[in-house]
Amino acid sequence: MHIRFTKMQGAGNDFVVLDETRGALGLSKAQYRWLADRHFGVGADQILTVRPSPGPGLDFEYIIHNADGGEVEHCGNGARCFVRYVRDKGLTDRNPVRVKVQQGELSLRLNDDGRVTVDMGPPTFELGRIPFNSQDLDPQTRGAWEQWPLQLTTDRQVLVSVLSMGNPHAVMLVDDVDTAPVREWGPQIENHPRFPARVNAGFLQVVDRSHVRLRVFERGTGETLACGTGACAAVVAGIRLGLLDNEVDVQTHGGVLTIAWQDDATHTAPVLMTGPATTVFEGEVDVPDVD
């Protein structure tokens, strides 16, 4: 199948963007995986698809597939590229743009300085909705685990704060992200049996109350240069642990994301993420009928 695509990146998290506003491409999981493949395909962390509005009050539907071909609930860096794409392609002149994702709706605003601010919605802490499997735990232990951080047994005991930004995250505090065992522990946490849908594993170094460093071993992709939902999850965890103020610059290998969360006793305030979104090149390719 011959397709056109746009290559984009947000803080080094890179994407192939597909336009299905004039008709569905009907790609298979294997074809998404091929598009993401950095040797046999185009190469990307995720594949983003723009689809027509699914209903009133919404401008588009936003679909995300990981490099392993699996469809997922959310991609924060991708959301910033999404609004850059639909505006640059003349698919809308609205600002902000409202899009439907699996778990809800997002508002995406292109700022005058070229950065993009996304209202990522509120975090979710209820273990069953992350999802985090705690059925075998007695209610008292389970209740305690709701209070964070949770003990995970990998090849050693690790403490993680678990939450959802629409997609699942486990955030672990480390002294130095440069020496953190991301490649060793990332896959163990990603595939831990406590996470029936797997999980994105964040490694968070607190520099001061408004600056952190972060590496994320992403579910279905591996370590990326930046993870937008991971930056949101890490800052939310840091604020709830009393380590961070309510606006934080997150230094990733690919750039800086600014995350703001005005937490209160209900923990239901929306998380705002601001960062870059860049078009790298336009392309077209014959996607093979892989399976």
Ligand SMILES: N[C@H](CCC[C@H](N)C(=O)O)C(=O)O
């Ligand atoms: N790997 C993530 C999806 C992409 C998230 C990340 N690229 C972002 O910017 O939020 C997951 O499986 O939930």
